Amino acid sequence: YGDVDSATRLFSSTANKSNYIYTAMFKGLISNNMAEKAFDLLDEMEIKPDSFTLAILFKACAELANDRALKIGRKLLDEMPENYRNDNITSTSAINMLMKFGDIQSAERIFRSNKKKDIITYNAIIKGYVGNEMFERALDLFEQIHLNFDSVTYTVVFNACAGLTNDRAMKIGKELLEEMPENYRNNVVVLNSAMHMLMKLGDIQSAEQILRAHVK
Structure with a gap:
């Protein structure tokens, strides 16, 4: 397990947080089985997540697979820019999440809409x-x-x-x-x-x- 407290302090002290910084923090929390804390951090996020950040968050939703994860995952997917659907890392992560939720139709829609499979x-x-x-x-x-x-x-x-x-x-x-x-x-x-x-x-x-x- 990593030193989450130190990472959190460093994150909090960073001004003008970029998607890169958020993604690193999300990744750290998720790898330490703290997906709920990652979702808490997402609620405070003031910038739009990029494709890499979304891929990490979809993974967290799939791993947690509770009501909150389901709600967050669907919201992120609804707000995802259209061009991200051709990003294989992001679309694959979304497909994994939707399949874990048992939402086959939505997973198939994401799959079909990806022109660069x-x-x-x-x-x-x-x-x-x-x-x-x-x-x-x-x-x-x-x-x-x-x-x-x-x-x-x-x-x-x-x-x-x-x-x-x-x-x-x-x-x-x-x-x-x-x-x-x-x-x-x-x-x-x-x-x-x-x-x-x-x-x-x-x-x-x-x-x-x-x-x-x-x-x-």
Whole structure:
């Protein structure tokens, strides 16, 4: 844990606080599990939050996910400038928050309005679908991706297949696993989700093969 009291004193003594200063303070409070204090500070904020500040605040709302967080998150989103919707860090953070709130439609609207989607944006909404047990929709979107996958893509899609456990899930999951580049085969998080998927699909032998190959 950081020295929050010292940081707060330094923050209070700073005149003409910029978004950079606010973002640093919000980040410090949130990383010390003090999201409520971050919201108190937001209430006192006299300048409009920029895209980085919003991304941090959306993250806090998602982590807290209580009535106050829900209200603040929606208000920030309503007031967010239109051009921030193409900022992948901000829009991804907003999608994560909305999915955590169970507000699928609003998350999808943010996703659709982003004209510069990257793989992280896709991962966020697929992860949100999985978290809300909308596995078919997660796979529908996965099949529309024309970008290079990263470790998170493999993890969330394996999780979607594990949740669905039908013929489609088996086909997509096993094909994805076969085509997965070698460098992801040493990633513990990816391998755990792959083994979990295979076990759920009833393919114990393949799950054990992955485990043996990793332990060698």
